[in-house]
Amino acid sequence: SLERELATLSASGLSVSVNATDGVPATAERIDLRLSVIGPDRPGIVKEVSRALAERKINVVEMDSHVAPAAMSAENLFNATISASVPAETNLDELSDSLDDIANQMTLDIEIEGV
Numbered sequence: 001s002l003e004r005e006l007a008t009l010s011a012s013g014l015s016v017s018v019n020a021t022d023g024v025p026a027t028a029e030r031i032d033l034r035l036s037v038i039g040p041d042r043p044g045i046v047k048e049v050s051r052a053l054a055e056r057k058i059n060v061v062e063m064d065s066h067v068a069p070a071a072m073s074a075e076n077l078f079n080a081t082i083s084a085s086v087p088a089e090t091n092l093d094e095l096s097d098s099l100d101d102i103a104n105q106m107t108l109d110i111e112i113e114g115v
Helices: 002-011 045-054 091-108
Strands: 030-040 060-069 074-088 109-115
Touching: 002 045, 002 074, 030 045, 030 060, 030 091, 045 060, 045 091
Parallel strands: none
Antiparallel strands: 030 074, 030 109, 060 074
16 A cells, blocks of 8 residues: 555655645646746755645646756756646735745745746
8 A cells, every 4th residue: 555655665764745635626727837946955945845835735746856066066956847736726926926935045046937
């Protein structure tokens, strides 16, 4: 079962969390957005961006991330692309403001674009 597999992951040192949803019907009107996140790698980037999305019931459909050396410095650069399904009633200005706050606190560039 899924619970057994998650316990195996936890035993190997990975932390995985699963939360029950409020049962939003699949037919609820949603819009698709793509986010790009780029900046110096540090702990907590995925956590903070995910929190901002989850607070607005935004579903992460797909996320691709990697870390690579920055071109002109010795620090590592975090890069992520997130495809998200957003409830139509979501205030996109509020989402943008929240992501801007995260970007400012963590020295990131976060861009939102419609798909």
